[in-house]
Amino acid sequence: MSAQRTAQEEDPVATLAEGLSIWVGKLSDLVKKVVDTGPIRNVVNWARMYSLWPVNITTACCSAEFGAASGARHDLERFGVLPIGSLRQSDLIVIEGTITKKMAKRLRMIYDQMALPRYVIAMGDCAMSGGLFHDSYSIVNGAHEFVPVDVYVPGCPPRPEALEQAIIMLQEKIRRSKVYEQG
Amino acid sequence: MSAPSKPVPLTTVESTETSDSGAQTLTLSVGPQHSGSGHMRLIVEVDGDIIVNVAPDPGYVHRGIEKIIELRNIIKSIPVIERPSIIDASNLNHAWVRSIEEIQGVEVPLRGQYLRTLLNEMNRIMSHLYWLSIYGVFLGHTTMFMWPLGDRELFIDLAEKLTGARITYSYLVPGGVRRDLPPGFAEEAVKRTEYFEKRLKEYDRIFFNNPLFTSRAKGIGVLSKEKAIELGCTGPTLRGSGVDADLRKDEPYAAYPELSFEVSTRPDGDSFSRAMVHMDEMRESCKIIRQIVKKIPTGPIRRKAPIVLPRGVAYGRVESARGECSFYLIGEGGDKPYRARYITGSYRNMAAIPAVLIGNRLADMPTAWWSIDYWPVEADR
Numbered sequence: 001m002s003a004q005r006t007a008q009e010e011d012p013v014a015t016l017a018e019g020l021s022i023w024v025g026k027l028s029d030l031v032k033k034v035v036d037t038g039p040i041r042n043v044v045n046w047a048r049m050y051s052l053w054p055v056n057i058t059t060a061c062c063s064a065e066f067g068a069a070s071g072a073r074h075d076l077e078r079f080g081v082l083p084i085g086s087l088r089q090s091d092l093i094v095i096e097g098t099i100t101k102k103m104a105k106r107l108r109m110i111y112d113q114m115a116l117p118r119y120v121i122a123m124g125d126c127a128m129s130g131g132l133f134h135d136s137y138s139i140v141n142g143a144h145e146f147v148p149v150d151v152y153v154p155g156c157p158p159r160p161e162a163l164e165q166a167i168i169m170l171q172e173k174i175r176r177s178k179v180y181e182q183g
Numbered sequence: 184m185s186a187p188s189k190p191v192p193l194t195t196v197e198s199t200e201t202s203d204s205g206a207q208t209l210t211l212s213v214g215p216q217h218s219g220s221g222h223m224r225l226i227v228e229v230d231g232d233i234i235v236n237v238a239p240d241p242g243y244v245h246r247g248i249e250k251i252i253e254l255r256n257i258i259k260s261i262p263v264i265e266r267p268s269i270i271d272a273s274n275l276n277h278a279w280v281r282s283i284e285e286i287q288g289v290e291v292p293l294r295g296q297y298l299r300t301l302l303n304e305m306n307r308i309m310s311h312l313y314w315l316s317i318y319g320v321f322l323g324h325t326t327m328f329m330w331p332l333g334d335r336e337l338f339i340d341l342a343e344k345l346t347g348a349r350i351t352y353s354y355l356v357p358g359g360v361r362r363d364l365p366p367g368f369a370e371e372a373v374k375r376t377e378y379f380e381k382r383l384k385e386y387d388r389i390f391f392n393n394p395l396f397t398s399r400a401k402g403i404g405v406l407s408k409e410k411a412i413e414l415g416c417t418g419p420t421l422r423g424s425g426v427d428a429d430l431r432k433d434e435p436y437a438a439y440p441e442l443s444f445e446v447s448t449r450p451d452g453d454s455f456s457r458a459m460v461h462m463d464e465m466r467e468s469c470k471i472i473r474q475i476v477k478k479i480p481t482g483p484i485r486r487k488a489p490i491v492l493p494r495g496v497a498y499g500r501v502e503s504a505r506g507e508c509s510f511y512l513i514g515e516g517g518d519k520p521y522r523a524r525y526i527t528g529s530y531r532n533m534a535a536i537p538a539v540l541i542g543n544r545l546a547d548m549p550t551a552w553w554s555i556d557y558w559p560v561e562a563d564r
Contacts, residue, residue: 055216056216056217057215057216058215058221058222059222059243059244060222060244060246060266060560061244061266061267061268061269061560062269063221063222063560064269064270064313064350065349065350067313067316067317067332068332068335068336068339070328070332071316071328071329071331071332071333071335072329072330072332072333072336073332073333073336075329085217087216098244098246100242100243100244100245100246102242102243102245103215103222103243103244106215106216106243110216132262132263132266133246133247133248133251133263133266135251135254136246136247136248136250136251137247137250138245138246138247139246139247156262156351157269157350157351159349
């Protein structure tokens with residue numbers, strides 16, 4: 001055992017790798033510092049704020065108001081919100097209403113597959129706390145039980161205006177946060 | 184731009200037996216995270232790109248509403264009952280109050296009946312418009328997504344004036360309705376329906392006469408008359424297959440016996456005819472709304488109904504936007520029902536999903552599937 005360890009300590013490649021990793025760590029810390037204090041942070045956050053693409057996942061009936069918000073009159077695309085089919089390119093889940101136990105597993109799977117940074121809006125009373133169906137045998141009482149939630153939108157269902165406000169609040173949150181601590 | 188190639192006839196692939204006897208098939212899972220599925224999953228088996236088998240996997244929105252109804256009193260149940268089909272809330276509400284009134288033996292005043300019918304027809308238009316907008320986006324026609332949703336707001340505003348809520352009204356209560364017509368409603372309703380009928384002509388021009396739609400919908404997802412009856416389909420799906428069945432005519436309720444309207448049927452049974460049935464129904468609903476605001480009698484809007492549900496059994500059914508919605512209600516003398524069986528149009532039309540999809544190409548799936556107007560929340564309850 002000890003002989004092996006000495007052999008490894010004396011191995012020039014291992015020493016070099018160890019040294020490099022320390023330097024890479026230091027360098028990445030420096031990069032984070034530079035990004036988060038300088039104008040780069042503003043640029044990155046600006047890009048993230050105005051390209052919030054939600055996943056095409058609907059959990060329950062609030063999808064009707066999400067549809068109304070995406071359609072004419074309350075055009076969500078004004079805020080850069082465009083529903084998209086691919087998980088890998090999306091960065092927002094709008095949980096629209098009641099989450100059943102069957103759907104909760106799928107939602108968590110979808111959340112895990114999304115690339116960082118990712119945000120979650122819990123829309124409707126059911127996604128907040130179970131709402132009207134709080135005493136049902138087949139639902140999860142709130143999205144926070146299985147995914148971290150950024151913005152809650154109360155209402156049953158919330159009006160499209162409320163969803164627009166939630167989007168603006170999320171954008172504000174992104175604008176204030178540090179680049180490497182999002183999602 | 185080349186014309187889209189003609190799909191193979193439906194009869195070439197009959198069932199899964201072809202795949203069992205040696206042909207290689209692939210099983211795909213469409214949904215619940217998919218742009219063309221909604222809150223459900225379809226397990227699709229394809230041979231090449233021909234669908235050979237489809238198994239719908241519902242239950243992603245099953246919230247146990249039948250059980251919740253047993254635990255709440257009959258008035259508090261109304262918002263719960265509306266939620267399954269939030270875009271068609273008042274029709275489901277109507278089935279519930281009809282079954283309660285049947286047990287209680289309460290007569291609704293005529294003005295109340297007219298107001299119920301008014302909201303039901305407005306809901307039918309809103310629901311069909313929502314369906315149409317999703318149909319548009321499924322087929323990649325973004326204008327058809329934006330227009331119907333924008334025109335839907337016309338009726339949402341109107342309903343908000345009448346009931347105070349955008350889409351969940353809880354307007355119908357046992358014995359009548361909650362609110363009377365606001366001043367100036369009739370003129371506004373006439374103006375908006377007339378404008379909307381003009382818009383429907385534009386829809387025809389941009390979408391229903393457009394080869395982009397017709398070439399993808401005509402002859403796709405054929406459901407024959409016999410098959411539709413055998414599977415127990417209802418609503419526009421059944422009428423799209425040429426069956427003249429509409430509860431508003433067959434078993435007239437509320438103010439329907441006093442109104443003149445036509446039931447639209449199309450004989451072909453393909454996606455196109457189902458879509459056209461929806462369009463015809465929107466036109467008829469506009470006419471009904473105008474008749475109602477003209478003919479509405481004066482008088483009370485609500486008669487006092489007891490809060491308890493006497494011992495007895497009732498079956499209340501109405502024609503909702505997606506077909507027959509019915510309640511089988513058993514009362515035991517308390518303020519809660521002993522049991523309520525809740526069946527909606529989408530639930531009954533679920534049986535038609537494999538029937539219209541099998542034999543089509545995978546690329547035709549959105550056209551055929553969404554033409555059934557299947558709203559998963561309503562089916563799962």
